[in-house]
Amino acid sequence: MKQAQFILYNQLRESYLQEDIDCFLYVHHIWKIIFQGKELKLNTKSKILDYAGGKDFVDELKKNGNTAEFVISKDFFHALEAFTKKHDIEKWLVVKPVEDYVYKNILKLSQKLKKVGIEMSIVPDTESFFLSHEDFQKQYKKPPIMEYFYRFMRKKENILMTADWEPEWGEWNYDKENRKFDKKHEKIWDFSLKKTAFLEEAWDYYDTDISSWIFPINRQTSLDLLEYFLEKHIDRFWVLEDAMYQDDPYVHHSLLSTAINFWFLSPREVVERIAKTDTAMNNKEGFIRQILWWREYMYHFFQFYKESIYEENFLDHQRKLPDFFWTDASTTSMNCLQTTLRQVQTENFSHHIQRLMIIGNYALLANLNPHELNKWFFEYYVDAFEWVVTPNVLGMSQFADGWKLATKPYVASANYINKMSDYCKNCKYNPKEKYTEDACPFNYLYWNFVHDNKSTFEKWRQQFVVRNLEKIDREKIQELKKAFLK
Ligand SMILES: Cc1cc2nc3c(=O)[nH]c(=O)nc-3n(C[C@H](O)[C@H](O)[C@H](O)COP(=O)(O)OP(=O)(O)OC[C@H]3O[C@@H](n4cnc5c(N)ncnc54)[C@H](O)[C@@H]3O)c2cc1C
Ligand code: SF4
Incomplete structure (x- = not known):
């Protein structure tokens, strides 16, 4: 049986690839996005990331000997139908999207495909968060007090813990040690991102000039940014985490959110990399907390209240x-x-x-x-x-x-x-x-x-x-x- 995988925009990493797949398809979607019943007018940088990131990933797949295509389309259905005919596909797989409104669209898509005799299975996502929401629900009836959740996650992932399951250096968190404003702070942010041909192609496609592009557009540039942050900024990250400067918009922040949210980097690998970094405990713990606690908690909180929150x-x-x-x-x-x-x-x-x-x-x-x-x-x-x-x-x-x-x-x-x-x-x-x-x-x-x-x-x-x-x-x-x- 010939199987194809439909890759979504925030699954641009090898570990999302399923086994026994003959062909891969990435669709750069260019039609209206409806969110909460209204059109979502997404910024052009997000669209460029979707374009350049997808094209880069497809290119990597091809270089590794796979059959893979990048397609620009107004709708997923026609893109998948055409690909099915062209490559004689018998079954589609897609990893369950993280976003709820996208998941609902994928469910509709699979029903529509079924009507024309094309089968599509949605497989569970085991990559995007430390804890699947099903496992979160087994642990908690409803989102717990955040600090308890953090401690649970530190123990579960064995991050910054001693052999006796106590927090390293004796404290669970060093929150009180940030919130400083340093009048002598000097701007040092100078990461220069390696631009790719696909990024330039995406600029042309969207007819826009973004000369000072700062966001990673594939796995390699994301790893470069992570290493740059560790080399130049993590030592001052925590103490100036809340400070704001007129002429220095980034201070010592990592700017990694885009790379992690497109999953060029997995949150686990970022946390493990930081844990191994030689820096003071408050920086290390402070940064890890952002991902292991805040980011992870936000996801499960949203899953829990998504029906009522709007x-x-x-x-x-x-x-x-x-x-x-x-x-x-x-x-x-x-x-x-x-x-x-x-x-x-x-x-x-x-x-x-x-x-x-x-x-x-x-x-x-x-x-x-x-x-x-x-x-x-x-x-x-x-x-x-x-x-x-x-x-x-x-x-x-x-x-x-x-x-x-x-x-x-x-x-x-x-x-x-x-x-x-x-x-x-x-x-x-x-x-x-x-x-x-x-x-x-x-x-x-x-x-x-x-x-x-x-x-x-x-x-x-x-x-x-x-x-x-x-x-x-x-x-x-x-x-x-x-x-x-x-
Ligand atoms: C009103 C509001 C809206 C926000 N919207 C978003 C959003 O759309 N997307 C987004 O990723 N973050 C959002 N955040 C959280 C946070 O502001 C950003 O993650 C962060 O500013 C990204 O910059 P950075 O990568 O330099 O972060 P850093 O300061 O370097 O922090 C490291 C990482 O921790 C994670 N993180 C920290 N705080 C949060 C948080 N509250 N929720 C989730 N992850 C967190 C991010 O992955 C971030 O990259 C929002 C916060 C507020 C108050
Ligand atoms: S409005 Fe002006 S004075 Fe008020 S907090 Fe902002 S910068 Fe300061």
Whole structure:
């Protein structure tokens, strides 16, 4: 029996290949993507990655003596039907996609193929996460407290554990040792990615000039980036993890999310490589935690709540995203927001604290609709995939799921941004003022938010925040908010 494997965009690594396969097909899909009933206008960098990554992988397969094709098509069905006829295929295999809406499309595709006599089996994905969701469900009835999950994963994977099953160096985590802002920090990010012919071909196809391309487009460039990060950045990663600099968008972050989310690199190999690296324990543990805890937890959390999460808007925030999210960011005078949004609009990337404490913080305080924000993140970020963007935006950042993911809302006044960045010194607003004309909007928006959610703050055991409301001129901050959001 002649078998073919249909390879999907985030299965671009040898270990996704199944046994006894005669031919492989990769389809670069160029038609509308429908997400939650609306068209998803994906950024061009994601499309280029899909094109260049797929073509590169098919080329590798061919070089290794396999029959493999890269096809550009408006729909999977016709691409698979044509390939079936051309290569006389009797059976198709596809590894179950990680993304839920893609999985639903693959189910529809297999039914459609069945109607014309073509069989397609969906095989389980054993590669993408440390723990399959079935195994997660065997362990937990519902997503547990995150710290317990992390400890479970460290033990299960035997990562940074002693022979007596205690955490190496005695602590499970070194969270308190980050959150510094170093005024003397100097930008050293200078990774130069080896461009491939396929990347150039994809640029031409999308008629775009991306001279400063930074994201890995195949396995080799992903391994290069990982080694570059370990050589140049990991020693300062943890201490400056939350710091933000006007002229250094990446600080000491790895920029590996895209490579890992397209699965050019497996999360396990990244964690094992970091564990072997010669660096201080806080850097090692801090980085491993991001993947073994946050990334893994987000996936299982989303699997658990995927049916209900899009229905929820706990704080009932309904305001539309301002135009400057979509068009020219310079129409907002808030320097932190303008700098971050401009970066996202040009590079389709920003680091974690910019996502959480600039964009997310602003959206929450300005009562923006969390679902519209989620779609915006999905469309704009090059590392965005449903299983990771949705829990991060709706759960962690916007609290739309109410209590399920975050144990406290990630909101802050200008004080935090001023402490953790150099944005405020280039801003027309004053981070220290609450009531004046040049008062930073984060200040009065924050105190309005605390007022409006007093009881929730109390439930979050943040009575000390609520107590400070007594010192706030309620009428004035309301008036300022109204004028600012008009
Ligand atoms: C509102 C919001 C939206 C986000 N959207 C995405 C998204 O679409 N895709 C995405 O991969 N991450 C997302 N994140 C998580 C995180 O911001 C990015 O993974 C990180 O900024 C990517 O940059 P990096 O590779 O340099 O990360 P580093 O700081 O170098 O961290 C290392 C790795 O840890 C993992 N990681 C860290 N935090 C998280 C997290 N909260 N969830 C999942 N993985 C994590 C990533 O794989 C990342 O590459 C989001 C966070 C927030 C607050
Ligand atoms: S003053 Fe306010 S708006 Fe301006 S950069 Fe600082 S926090 Fe952002």
